[in-house]
Amino acid sequence: MEQTGVSTTILAAVGSGGIVGFMLGLLGGGGSILATPLLLYVVGVSQPHIAIGTGALAVSANAFANFASHAIKGHVWWRCAAVFSAVGVLGALAGSSLGKAIDGGHLIFVFGILMVVVGALMLKPQKAVAAGCRPVDLKMCLDTAAVALAAGAASGFFGIGGGFLIVPGLMLTTGMPMINAIGTSLLSVAAFGLATALNYASSGLVDWWLAAEFIGGGITGGLLGMLLATRLSGYKNILNRLFAVLIFAVAAYIFYRSWGTLMDS
Numbered sequence: 603m604e605q606t607g608v609s610t611t612i613l614a615a616v617g618s619g620g621i622v623g624f625m626l627g628l629l630g631g632g633g634s635i636l637a638t639p640l641l642l643y644v645v646g647v648s649q650p651h652i653a654i655g656t657g658a659l660a661v662s663a664n665a666f667a668n669f670a671s672h673a674i675k676g677h678v679w680w681r682c683a684a685v686f687s688a689v690g691v692l693g694a695l696a697g698s699s700l701g702k703a704i705d706g707g708h709l710i711f712v713f714g715i716l717m718v719v720v721g722a723l724m725l726k727p728q729k730a731v732a733a734g735c736r737p738v739d740l741k742m743c744l745d746t747a748a749v750a751l752a753a754g755a756a757s758g759f760f761g762i763g764g765g766f767l768i769v770p771g772l773m774l775t776t777g778m779p780m781i782n783a784i785g786t787s788l789l790s791v792a793a794f795g796l797a798t799a800l801n802y803a804s805s806g807l808v809d810w811w812l813a814a815e816f817i818g819g820g821i822t823g824g825l826l827g828m829l830l831a832t833r834l835s836g837y838k839n840i841l842n843r844l845f846a847v848l849i850f851a852v853a854a855y856i857f858y859r860s861w862g863t864l865m866d867s
Contacts, residue, residue, distance in 0.1 A: 611645065611646065615815035616815050621636065621819075622640065638762075643855070650707070655808040658798040677784065682772065683789040690757070690768075691754060693753065697754065714860065718849075721850045772787060
């Protein structure tokens with residue numbers, strides 16, 4: 603019986619990682635928002651902070667894999683990627699430290715609010731339009747640093763990739779095209795996730811074996827998602843809307859599960 607329970611947990615972890623990776627590969631972003639709820643309510647992680655720390659590590663690994671693919675295709679603006687990541691890591695460390703200090707039940711409730719915001723953003727049609735490259739001056743550098751700090755802090759606080767903040771932030775502050783913003787953002791997503799995971803690990807809040815299982819499923823799911831994305835590229839806005847509905851449903855479930863905790867505290 604014990605062996606069956608372990609096998610079920612492994613299958614749940616690999617399957618959940620596969621779902622996150624598949625959504626990331628299919629839609630190019632947003633999928634990592636499901637990592638923490640899946641770890642909590644499907645895999646059965648009992649502590650929200652461990653789910654967030656473990657999910658952050660899995661998100662980081664998947665982002666590094668996708669970053670390599672974009673780098674090979676020449677989609678990465680390396681100097682912007684390096685500077686944005688270096689500054690944003692400071693925000694991620696601060697945000698994750700704050701997240702660790704907050705009660706797990708309250709943190710998951712706020713996470714549900716974030717999911718509603720992400721779902722609303724995914725309902726908007728994506729436009730691959732940039733305003734044109736901005737001159738590299740002091741204002742641009744300060745604007746980029748401010749966005750990097752804010753995105754890093756949000757990523758660290760919630761243990762998410764934060765691509766939905768980083769991509770438009772890069773386009774706004776540098777004027778780079780969307781495809782370059784997506785590729786460039788992945789280094790920041792990976793760096794923020796790793797910084798968050800290491801911060802949580804310093805407090806014993808990362809399940810390393812579970813993260814490895816989740817990552818393994820994510821890599822496989824990501825490959826399948828990328829293969830399907832080419833076939834369904836003309837339906838991306840429809841897929842985003844369907845995924846937004848899924849996010850709203852998960853957010854509603856989070857509110858339902860965490861409401862009792864809030865009332866008891």
